[in-house]
Amino acid sequence: MTLTRRHLLMGFTSVVGASAAIAIPVEPLTRRGTPQLTTGPFYPLDRPFDQDWDLTRVPGRPGVAQGVIMDLHGKVTTEQGRPVPGAILDVWQTNGLGRYHHPSDTVGKPIDPNFQGSAVIRADVDGDYRIRTVVPLPYERRQRHIHFDVRGEKRLLVTQMFFPGEPNERDTLFPGLRNEVLQRAVTAELVGIDNGVKTFRWNIVLAGE
Ligand SMILES: [Fe+2]
Structure with missing residues (x-):
């Protein structure tokens, strides 16, 4: 049938x-689309390192990125709950010392040569994605967050992912999401800690896909 x-x-x-x-x-029947949030001033201008799923290692360097290692996985779906196979996720964030790989980031925190800074990955046939990275640091009036551009077949979602258990109400963008449902939709869930590595899950819903 x-x-x-x-x-x-x-x-x-x-x-x-x-x-x-x-x-x-x-x-x-339907789920809400993940809310849009601004690209911000630190979208990568250049990508000197590889762009694979593991941001904690850079080819040709023996070291590992500084900071608290974390894994993040989730599923990209439509509002009807259908997976979006092959969705392209463009991800960028501060390093584990609080610095973006971007010339406009002038707060004085150091670049980490072992941190990839950004990644462009593709969800699998089930819409599932995974990255390994470091927990980003808060900066100025921003709480910890990871930037995402997520492209399906029809839609491009520009948004940011927040962390649970953080004072996100003090962030400049988070409180602008009008209710708890929208705020929850941009907040990852901590699903485990193994050998000090935190694992988070964050599902992404592409409105109109
Ligand atoms: Fe940011």
């Missing part, structure tokens, strides 16, 4: 077997 949009709108699907129809609950 082919699932139609009407079936999804009904909130369940009937699978017709030899003699009976069984109602199977399906995912919520």
